[in-house]
Amino acid sequence: MPKTSARLLALLSLLQARRDWPGTLLADRLDISLRTVRRDVDRLRELGYPIAAVKGPDGGYRLSAGTELPPLLFDDEQAVALTIALQVAATSSGDGLADAAARALNTIRQVMPARLRRRVEALQVTAVERPTTRSAAPVDGDVLLAISAAVHAREILRFDYDSPATDRHAPAADRAPAVDRAPRRVEPHHVVTWDGRWYLVAWDLDRAAWRTFRVDRIALRTPNGPRFTPRALPGDDVASYIIGKFRGSSGNGEGGSDGGGWPCQGTVILDRPAAAVALYTREGVVEDAGSGRCRLTLGSWSWPSLAAAIARFDADIEVVGPGELTDAFAHLAGRFTRTATAKGPPT
The missing domain is CATH 1.10.287 (Helix Hairpins)
Structure with missing residues (x-):
């Protein structure tokens, strides 16, 4: 019979492998008695693992979903x-x-x-990928959660905002006199990260324009305002807006972004996790799309080159837009087909 510690690990591994285990089957797999199984289950419970007894002819056990490591x-x-x-x-x-x-x-x-x-x-963060040369500004986790909850609930936010001249993190002697300290009222749209900082993308109700606010400069006021119907961002998605905003586009709602500086920009859904794609995407924006998929917005100097850049991820691709990108994939598919079926040079 294995030692107690090894036997407990083996029992835990079996419980993680399937939803329900009859006690007699566990005893057979571990080559121990049913009484020992019951005793080992009690030991795991003492360690904090939520193991429930399952009713049935033979009885059994179930480990609550998700417990894969000793509790922290x-x-x-x-x-x-x-x-x-x-x-x-x-x-x-x-x-x-x-x-x-x-x-x-x-x-x-x-x-x-x-x-x-x-x-x-409710906290869904979009990581906008680019090389970072500075440390992230300190952000209050409760503020970040409250903003994300407002985005999710589509509730108007009210907050005080420190402009660069009145940054509350700067020494008092270095701050310029406050010019406009009226609280902001915004329709929060998205929380993003860019170059080591957190930003809130929102429609400023008093200025009637899109604005990007640094989260570390936001001091929330409560309660939130009424619910709102979300507006369409310039460029229709947060990736296009952020890329344009931080590359010189006005980002004020008067038209779309500048395409991130590329003449051709498109968006696709890749059948790969965002974590895997983001590792190799410095100039694009990657967003988690759930179920092991991600949304990728990328730019290039031509549509065929953009299609080729996306194809390098070796994953099934669903084109979100524009139509020129779909045409570019068809163009490359024809070229690759001709290459694959062409006869080699004479020997």
Whole structure:
């Protein structure tokens, strides 16, 4: 009979492999008695694993979904901070840790209490990929959660905003006199990361224009305002807007973005996780699309070159737009077909 520690690990592994296990089958697989199975289950419960008894002719056991590691104890603030960090790392890490971060994020979400899981699921962050040369500005996790919840609920936000001249993190002697300290009223649209900083993309109700606010300069006011119907961003998606905004486009709602500086820009859905695609996308925007898929917005100097750049990810592709990108894939498909069926040079 294996030692107790090894036997407990083997039992835990079996419980993770399928939903329900009859007690007699566990005893057979581990080559132990049913009484020992019951005793080992009690030991795992003492360690914190939620193992439920299953009713039936032979009885059985079930391990609650998602418990894959010994329990870790986090308070709410730590759990939120860990979720945020893993979400960013899963979509923007370039050091080979993205896949591990994505798996860790999934594990944390599965074992998180329902009360807390509902809060963090509202926090959907888009990591806009580019080389970063500065450290991220400090952001209050509660503020980030509150903003994301307002985005999810489509509720108007009210907040005080520190302009660069009145940055509350700067020494008082270095701050310029405040010019306009009236609270902002905005329709929050999206939370993004870009170059190591967090931003809120929103429609400013008082200025009647699209604005991008640094989250570390936001001081929320409560309660939120009424619900609103979301407007269409310039360029119709947050990726186009952010790329244009930070490459010189006005981003004020008077037309679309400048295409991110590329003459051709398109969006596709790739049958690959965002974490895997973001590792090799410095000039594009990657957003998680769920079910192991991602939304990629990318630019290039021509439509065929853009199609070729997307094809390098070796995944099934669904073109979101524009039609020129679909035509470019058809063009390349014909060229590749002719190449593949052409006779080789005479020997």
